[in-house]
Amino acid sequence: MRRGEKWVLGLIAATVVVLMSWNAWKQTQSSKTDHRIPFYSTATPELAHAGSEIYREQRCKRCHSLWAVRDMMQAVPAPALDGIGSLRDETWLFGYLSAPDPQSILPSRLKPEYRMPSFADLPAKDRHTLAAYLASLKVEDWYLDESRKAECRKLTGKEC
Numbered sequence: 021m022r023r024g025e026k027w028v029l030g031l032i033a034a035t036v037v038v039l040m041s042w043n044a045w046k047q048t049q050s051s052k053t054d055h056r057i058p059f060y061s062t063a064t065p066e067l068a069h070a071g072s073e074i075y076r077e078q079r080c081k082r083c084h085s086l087w088a089v090r091d092m093m094q095a096v097p098a099p100a101l102d103g104i105g106s107l108r109d110e111t112w113l114f115g116y117l118s119a120p121d122p123q124s125i126l127p128s129r130l131k132p133e134y135r136m137p138s139f140a141d142l143p144a145k146d147r148h149t150l151a152a153y154l155a156s157l158k159v160e161d162w163y164l165d166e167s168r169k170a171e172c173r174k175l176t177g178k179e180c
């Protein structure tokens with residue numbers, strides 16, 4: 021091998037090593053920033069079942085998204101309910117669902133037909149189940165700020 025060739029081969033080898041290290045480093049970085057889903061529920065299977073059932077019957081997904089499910093035909097800018105149990109506690113949620121006028125608790129910026137309806141007429145047992153289920157919907161600490169901002173954006177219509 022001539023000297024020039026050795027040089028070129030050396031350079032190629034060095035480039036490969038650098039690229040491999042760069043990739044390995046990037047992979048450790050991206051597993052640090054985490055692409056896992058940050059939402060989880062602490063509900064027992066019974067509560068999850070009962071809560072989802074009421075959620076479905078009351079057609080909350082007309083306006084809200086939860087577990088990436090929402091009604092594509094409606095584009096109501098209501099806050100997502102993923103992680104809501106880390107933002108609000110069960111007592112608040114029960115009070116909100118029970119309020120004859122939910123907007124007296126949480127003012128709305130939307131047209132009346134898009135606003136959070138009152139579920140005061142739902143049996144208290146169902147409101148309790150729903151509130152307990154919503155309270156079980158948590159978000160990991162590392163995504164809490166992001167969830168708060170998203171909620172605030174939806175509620176105010178502004179950057180928060």
Ligand code: HEC
Pocket residue numbers: 074075078079080081082083084096097098099101104108113116122123126127128129130133134135136137139150154171175
């Ligand atoms: C017609 C659309 C609509 C339906 C149906 C609806 N919501 Fe809402 N909801 C909203 C909107 C919009 C808001 C934000 C406040 C407002 O604008 O009235 C809201 C707010 C909330 C909040 C408070 C969110 C926060 O950021 O604190 C909770 C909890 C909630 N809804 C749960 C439910 C549940 C549970 C159901 C079904 C039983 C339901 N919603 C059905 C539109 C709806």
